[in-house]
Amino acid sequence: MSPPTALAQAAPETATSLERSPFEPRALKSVILTTAVWLAAILAAVPLVSVLYMLVVRGGARLSTAVFVELPPAGFEMGGGFGNAIVGTLVMVGIGALISIPGGVLAAVYLAELGPESRLSQIARFATKTLTGMPSILTGVFAYAVVVLTTGTYSAPAGGVALAVLMLPTVVLTAESAIRVVPKITRDAAYGMGCTRSQVIWKVLLPTAMPGILTGVMLAVARAAGETAPLLFTALFSSFWLFDGGVPRLWQPTASLAVLIYNFAGMPFENQIELAWAASLVLVIMVLVINVLSRWIGQRRG
């Protein structure tokens, strides 16, 4: 009985005003800051939304099944599509992924687990971080020297190698941190069960780190899919199908969405410019799907 009475007596003395006073300095400051943060958040979304809007309006108009199944038109030609460029992008990103993911994840295992403080690790980590900031056109120069000059032709594998170099640092660094954040107690549990070092890595560390590794892989793939520069003088471009009656003809110039957009956007023909818009929309949708996928995988962690 006594506590409520005590409260009732104390209330008039202590709680003078419980009402909102929006013009009191502290409240005012809070309102201004909140508004500023809101505006900044909206501002950050403006570029993406406006680009998407333009793409949907201008690219969407031209989108039809034809663009997915037909070949790029020559100048003055009407119609056409970029089916071969979609295939080319998928194949080259696939080759890039096939090279960079196994190599990158294994490198990450070394960096995170086998010799985190070793001299080799320090050098590799430094090289990888430097590679992250490397202008993407230089990966194209590298692949040109290593693949195009030695094989004597522009090709999908050359483009794939250029993309692999581009993807490698993202894969290595995200995989390394994903493996590192596996708690020490989980490693202890694995060793305590009688795992050898390689069993700890294959049966416990990699599966536990998998969501994080996949997130990095997806980000690398998304970035590679949109890159033009590495492909300009490795894969070049082509107006023909990569597959001839189901048989891949890899060792020839190969089309990609990014290079098609680059080429067509600069042409003085309305048809090609429309196709460039449509191809941009398709490319952005592909990248968005991969990004959303990677976030979804990342959220399933734990």
Next chain:
Amino acid sequence: MVKTETQSSTNGQSRSGEAPTVVIDCKLDHVYYGGFLAVRDSHVQVERGKITGFIGPSGCGKSTVLRSLNRMNDLIHGFRFEGHVRFHGQDVYGRSVDPVAVRRYIGMVFQQPNPFSMSIFDNVAFGLRLNRFKGNVAERVEKALRQAALWDEVKDKLKNSGLSLSGGQQQRLCIARAVATEPSVLLMDEPCSALDPIATRRVEELMIQLKKDYTIAIVTHNMQQAQRVADITAFFSVDISKGSRTGYLVEAGPTKQLFESPQEQLTKEYVSGQFS
């Protein structure tokens, strides 16, 4: 049987009386982490079918000793063990011994529940698959979960992640994981320190159940817990006389005797709560 270094140098197996069977005979001379002498002069024996408790103040080396028994400390850089740990007569620190094999016979439960990020079933089946167990895995998983008193709570959600369980359930899952391969000894390093009192009580009951089938050594900072579960208790303390902090075994014996009529003054002071 656990004895202090001064009491005995004989092998426990040849002692008279009820002829206790010593499963682990650890004669630890020195344990170093780099240049730091962590534990010295401790002779600990773990008997079959009993619970041996290691108690003592923080930094007294009780966990180090426990983790030396299955060579878990080998993972710590700079760890060096001088002495021997005879497991069924064979020195686990012998030249030809594979520490990985040792850990398959001497299982471990850790302070923090640490189930793997996989399903409840896969957690328990982990050790079986590791050892290429040929029999019925599902049967053994059920048996282990029953032994860990967890079966009824998880039998309908074996596919759920082990991490979705509560802390106490996770710790019992870890116990199930450890016993699934039927190791001969179970080491428990403060298994209840991250659990609430109710979960703690469940794990303690579980230990008493498990000692029918397993030999258990447990580190605990909780003297009441040692009195509740341990048949034999070993009391470690810290020697700070030489400007360093080195743990050593003060006294060991049947739990009741150690707590009610300790031989050493230091033990008397510790069990009566005069320091911790």
